[in-house]
Amino acid sequence: MNLSLKQLAIYLSLLTIGSGAGLFGSRYLLPQNNLFRRLKNVTMASPPEYVVPNPVNGSMGTAGGDNVNFIATAVQRVGPAVVRINATRKVANPISDALKNPLLRRFFGEDEQPIPQERIERGTGSGFILSANGELLTNAHVVADTDTVQVTLKDGRTFEGRVAGVDAVTDVAVVKIRANDLPTVRLGNSQNLIPGQWAIAIGNPLGLDNTVTIGIISATDRTSAQVGVPDKRVSFIQTDAAINPGNSGGPLLNAQGEVIGVNTAIRADAQGLGFAIPIETAARIASELFTKGRVEHPFLGIEMADLSPTKKQQINQENQLNIQQDAGIAIKGVLDDSPAKRGGLLPGDIIQKVNGKAVKTSAQVQKLVESSSVGDILAIEVNRSGKIQTFKVQSGAYPKK
Incomplete structure (x- = not known):
């Protein structure tokens, strides 16, 4: 056989890229725990921006016509505070590891140039701004294994973000950017949610910024074991809001445009099931991370x-x-x-x-x-x-x- 080591590396790389291109978002944005790999991220598709009045009793199709409703109002209010988070990390190169086998080295020769032992993976997630001075909340798996991330606002401004703390147990992380007078979200209350209430999600699926979808609260107090992530310590909100890779870390809103949860994942083996971390849990963890850089459970x-x-x-x-x-x-x-x-x-x-x-x-x-x-x-x-x-x-x- 006349194949060189370099040719073999190219073939293996093509196979790796071909099989990984469509899966990278979920592989990178999800923790390494096998159970959590069964989950994917959450997202939504956003209506055009309208100058809309306040909703009347949370009803749709108010005085401004069919295009003016509580969804548009909520999105206009919260959308500017939802950010895209691009993260990069170094991972082991499987081709390099495979070619460490002495049999392969002897077969293909020792004079080939070495294959890099690491490669760069990139992933996109979502987050939202808690304070006007640049404190952001997102999912832990969005920023895992990196110290800095790129944060892009809806108005196009880009900042380098410092990962201020990560809590894998609840899948919550916080990021700080150097900026002032930023738009912020308004936190709501998830303690008294009732199945059937409206739920609006905003995120950045597949790089499509400020995408919005709507659904309802399907259930509350879903345990980590029920969701399929027993290593987590969260009672999840379940929603049927539409989902796509890249929405992890974005806000789940009520009809008033208040954040009631952090969109985090859905089961890969189910349809129309999305999950969010209750905002009380996420905000408490975020406060401890900003204060101490870690959380004890x-x-x-x-x-x-x-x-x-x-x-x-x-x-x-x-x-x-x-x-x-x-x-x-x-x-x-x-x-x-x-x-x-x-x-x-x-x-x-x-x-x-x-x-x-x-x-x-x-x-x-x-x-x-x-x-x-x-x-x-x-x-x-x-x-x-x-x-x-x-x-x-x-x-x-x-x-x-």
């Missing part, structure tokens, strides 16, 4: 499941337990050397209350734990074999990977 070390008759049987069989209840929150497992283990919690316990507050779902427990601080003592009331007991558990810091 309280950690108990338990694996929970919401019971049903079928789920009860499954848990009992898989974990060799003897749970009798058909409803409630079961502790499936307790990690060794964890705060829960030291506090006395055991697999098979049914959680009744946390700090005196009754809980019915594992999502509620997760929220209560996450709203506490590392080192806080939590009173966990459980039903253990028909007997109600309370255990004092001092939370630890979520372990680093």
Whole structure:
């Protein structure tokens, strides 16, 4: 065979580029966790800019005609504060690694020029401006593994952004640019969302800036496990807003144009399902990142499941337990050397209350734990074999990977 090492590298490069070109946005903008690779980013398609009056009771087709509605009003108000974030990072060159094989080197010769060990990957995501002096919020996976990014505003201005903090546990990150008098978003409230309410998303799919779509709130309090990312610590908002790669980090708005969530991902195996991080969680994490550059998450070390008759049987069989209840929150497992283990919690316990507050779902427990601080003592009331007991558990810091 007369193929040279250089020719082989070219062929392999073409194969790599051909297979990776359409997937790069999701591969780069998503964390390396295999479960999270099943998710893609979120986005929307934007109406023309109109000079519109304030919406009347959030209804569509108000006095200005069909083109004037609450969507256009919200987009005009928030659009200027939505940015495009371009990030680059160095990754290992798979061709270089493959050609380190001594058999290949001997076959093709040692006199060929070495293939670079690293290559540059580029990706695009979204973000939005929190403060007039240049504080931005986005997804952690948008700016992962880079210290600086390029931030482009709707008016065309471009700034170098410094990544001020990244929290992979919640997929929230913050970026700072040197600018003043910037347009900002207005934060809303996601705590009382009801399925069926309007939801508007803005982002930069496929490099198409300020793209907008509309849908509804499909559900709230979706747990990380339900979404397919059990390593995250977020109760997601579910929406049916249309999605495309590149929208990660953009805002999810209510009918009044207030940010109620940060668009982050959808399941690749489902259609019409988008997810967003509640704005209260994102804003709290952003504040800690800007202040301290990192976030400590309280950690108990338990694996929970919401019971049903079928789920009860499954848990009992898989974990060799003897749970009798058909409803409630079961502790499936307790990690060794964890705060829960030291506090006395055991697999098979049914959680009744946390700090005196009754809980019915594992999502509620997760929220209560996450709203506490590392080192806080939590009173966990459980039903253990028909007997109600309370255990004092001092939370630890979520372990680093």
